[in-house]
Amino acid sequence: MSDPKSVITEHGIIEEMIVPSAFSPVDISKDKQWNKYREYKVLGSTARICYEQTDQSLSADDSAEMAKLFDEDISEKTGRTLNLYGEAEPDDGAVYTALCQSFVFGGFLVRDGSCLDMDSSTWELRKIGTGSAAKTMLVGRLKFFSSNGSLSRREAFLIMPKPAGESGCGYIWLEGTAQEIKSHLDDFLQAVAAAKFRELIVLQK
Numbered sequence: 001m002s003d004p005k006s007v008i009t010e011h012g013i014i015e016e017m018i019v020p021s022a023f024s025p026v027d028i029s030k031d032k033q034w035n036k037y038r039e040y041k042v043l044g045s046t047a048r049i050c051y052e053q054t055d056q057s058l059s060a061d062d063s064a065e066m067a068k069l070f071d072e073d074i075s076e077k078t079g080r081t082l083n084l085y086g087e088a089e090p091d092d093g094a095v096y097t098a099l100c101q102s103f104v105f106g107g108f109l110v111r112d113g114s115c116l117d118m119d120s121s122t123w124e125l126r127k128i129g130t131g132s133a134a135k136t137m138l139v140g141r142l143k144f145f146s147s148n149g150s151l152s153r154r155e156a157f158l159i160m161p162k163p164a165g166e167s168g169c170g171y172i173w174l175e176g177t178a179q180e181i182k183s184h185l186d187d188f189l190q191a192v193a194a195a196k197f198r199e200l201i202v203l204q205k
Contacts, residue, residue, distance in 0.1 A: 005040075012036045012053045013162055013170035017195035020187035023049050035107045036170075046154070047180040049188060053170035053200060054104045062098035066163040069095060069125055070136050079126030079139075099123065102164040103171065109156065113147030128159065129193035137161050137192075142173075153177050157185060161197040168200050 006019040019025075023040035026048075035052040042048070058066065069092075074080055082092040084099070103109055110116065120143040127134040140158040145151060158173035174181055174188040 008038065008051070011038065012051065013197050013200050014051065014172075015196035015198050017172075018191055019049060020184065020191050022184065022187065023047075035104050037108055039108070042176075042180075042184070045176065045180055047174070047176035047184050049172065049174055049191075050108055051170065051172045052104055052107050052109065053168060054102065054107075055168040056101045056104075056164075057166050057168065058098050058101060058164055060166065062095075062101070063163070063165045065095045066098045066102075066165070069138060070163045072125060072136060074125050074127065074136060076127040076130070076134050079124050082123040082125065084123065098164060102160065102169050109142075109158070109171075109173065110144070114144040114152055114154065117143040117145050117151065128161075128189060133193070135161070135193075138163075140173075155181055157181050157188070159192055161192065161195075162199045165199065170200055 005021055005023070006025050008014050008017045008019065019040045022042050024043065026039040026041050028037060028039060035054065038051040040049045082095070083090065084092050084096045086093050122141045124139050124141070125136055126139050128137045129135055138160040140156070142156040142158055143152070144154055154175060155178055156173045156175040158171055160169060160171045162169065172192065174184060176184070
């Protein structure tokens, strides 16, 4: 992560984040800058680090369920997978509605008309960072269907650093093929661990 090319400051939930040096900022035209979208791409690769946010307002009950996840005392080494369909304990079904409302499903997460492959995607709580600086964050390991209904080679490793709430939320993700994500994941996690985030109290449009 030496010699970073980009530092994101005061952008949505991001107070400050240093983008890994392999990623260069992409010039996004103004007509595509919805949801405060930002993108950083590796030259000659489909690997990208992206940010967007939603102003979808969660109910007080859904906000409370989401906040409970981030307050859990989880293992720094293992974290835990969410059980959204009541298939195991603890049952996380109460947060399923909140999770479904926490993302922009007309945004860049589902670029080019793709949609989430919910059966193959997983959600988990994990510690990002080490020692006393480690913070609990919500992680999605996402797979997609292409617009024609076929399985896509594109995957995403998504992080929600702060719980979604009544003012919406922001999220950041690393996307690309499985191999591209594997190649850049450690640098991405280090960047997120070192970043400063804030809750989305007043949405900036």
